[in-house]
Amino acid sequence: MQGDKRYWTFDHIRKVALKHFLWIMIAWWTGGAWVLYFDDAPTLVKELATFQAPFIAYLWIGILTATTYVFAGHAREQMCIYMCPWPRIQAALTDESALNVTYRRDRGEPRMSVKKAEAARAHGDFAGDCVDCHQCINVCPTGVDIRHGIQLGCIQCGLCIDACDNVMREIGRPKGLIGYDTDINMQRRRDGKPPIYRIVRARTLIYTAAIAIVGTIMVYTLATRATMDVNVLHERNPLFVQLSDGGVRNDYTVRILNKGAQRSFAIEVSGLPGANIRVAGVEVAPDGKPVVEVGQDQTREVRLSVQVGPADLPKSSRDLEVAITDTASGGRASARDHFLPGDK
Template sequence: MSAIPGLAPKPKTDVAAAASDELYETRKQIYPQSVSGTFRNIKWALLVVGMLVYYFLPFVRWDRGPEQPAQAVLVDLAHQRFFFFGITIWPQEVYYLTGLLILASFTLFLMNAVAGRIWCGYLCPQTVWTDLFLLIERWTQGDRRDRMKKAKQPQNLETIVEAILKHSLWLMIAWWTGGAWVLYFADAPTLVKQLATFQAPAQAYIWVLILTASTYLLAGFAREQVCVYMCPWPRIQAALTDEWALNVTYRTDRGEPRGSMKKNKALRAAGKPAGDCVDCGQCVAVCPTGVDIRGGLNMGCIQCGLCIDACDNVMTKIGKPTRLIAYDTDENIRRRSIGLPALKPKIFRARTIVYMVLIVGVAALMGFTLATRRSLGVDVMHDRNPIYVALSDGSIRNAYTVRILNQKGATRDFKLSLAGLPQGKIEVQGHPDDADGSVPITVGADQTLELRALVTIPDGIQLPQSTTIQIVLTDVTTGEVAKKVDFFKSP
């Protein structure tokens, strides 16, 4: 395109030229420093508990009877069942999965309303596995300063050996992470043996490989990039918070103006204001995402509290009160800025109470339906073509497909009977009738049985064209009953 006459093109400034050449900020390698303190101990405790549950839960046994799987938690895709200790979920009970997802959502909303991204900082798998990988990195290559120094130096035998050891341990953890996941979908001891002897199904090896690679890459290399760029939660949670949510906060009213201990001491001696922050940078050094919390809330902050521990350690050393950085609310920040005293956090407020009520309500509903659900079921489907048959003796017959469900871990004896049709008779192909007109049926443990049922009325019975009937299934031993309403069609 030619230039417009009389107008000279505006020369690009250095800033504009740089912006046009680079659309994204170059990633800076982050070397989180180790730290000790209250919040770090909480994170270690949650990491240990979470890892123990994840890795060893597939090996927990649960006796469900001789015909049932003995694994406490099992997603049995082959038989379309989900076993969770004493609970068995069938495919038609997918609403329980929906309920669990709703509970998880409301719990996440509640956690966000109480303390911001506390899930991200303490319980998110990305955070937990990254913490574990960082622990191995520090053990093999040293703490922050050592790793930064080695990164600038040429490789030598020592650094190569350290790197090989680190990546070997990372791969071992990643492999066991992927291996533990597939153990939830088959009998764990059996599958471990099959994997070790190369006799496992190909799908098991494929998923172990996929999960090994994803764990190794995300926890070992992507790290904070997942939290800042890949995870949608930082962008969503701002819409679910308010001025009373606790967030990791730097107290500017107490910390500013910041400066070195020598500088601040001189300012105080001269009667000038000086803050408690000595600008040591420890809060930034320990942050797993490289955020300087002193600049205010940042999307990269996962609210893990490690900067609180680091700052408290420094404040203790210089004889100042702790919690210069602390969990605080936006309302208290506002109040301090205008000279008002801070208020206690309001954990119980309209937003959190609504979430709590919803969580309790959904959990109670799920618990009630689980406690009162039947262990048997019957489903009936009427034949459509022909919808009825007139037999040679004048009787009328309708045909049905009956599916019987036994949700217990033992073989059960049932009786199938008919209700709502005067002088009607039910027959099941391959099963003789009893004297009372019912049909005895045996269904294996945790199985469904599909039957062909015929309902007949004799000649001379006058009925409407469509009559409501019930197919009744009764447990012979316990007396438990299930019914299914359908219709009987006549001319």
């Protein structure tokens, strides 16, 4: 803020405080949005608002909020110059035939004011079109002076091109003093040769093939992605419950992910003969399987109890498979965990 160097009056303090408050709110919103990508967003928002979300969610929102506030609010262009890997990648990908934002020195130099340039041209001397207005620097997000050539801070946004074209239009000179050009053409113009453009070459063909392969993989993955999934987590406290009849019960948290329309899922357990299953608060179908309703694009957690009588108890820990089946389409997803037989 331009007024940050003024005396600390009440009005100035109010404006500075408002500025930083808005920065923090934007950073908080950004950090929260990133965390929501890794969980069911509506459920997590409700848990965050009621202070029932896991500590890890608050921790990462705090970390992302702090880093966004510092990097975007204070570091700014220093992030692009010193920390962002893209300038280094860009420098490795480019070559002398690549189109980059370029200041055409052969046309812009020597720099001088509009009046001096007109006087020089009137006397038959050569005068550059650059009037040293610094507009190209003022609009650059990273403060790069493109007239010094390609630099790590340049992100190829082209804002300097638009700013320079506006100035050229105002002083009656041709546009394009700053534009997309190649190193080869810079040298060819110095030698009085016409520019050439080699769009199709080995480098561009390799990049095109790489982009096509990655794009194909992404499209295939999206088109064939599963619309349902299940996660199973064994309860840790207690690990098992010894029943009065000698049987043992293990409890699990089952999370069902529905990436499609609202539908019903039947839960079943395999790999453990003689097991009886029950899901708290869920009705059981005629075939004895609990059926869970899950809304569109939502997840639902249920508590699954697996009970085995004394006659069927395994002698040691036994792997089991918890599966969900779409009652309409028959689609199936499963996850594995283990059953503890208790103290034997």
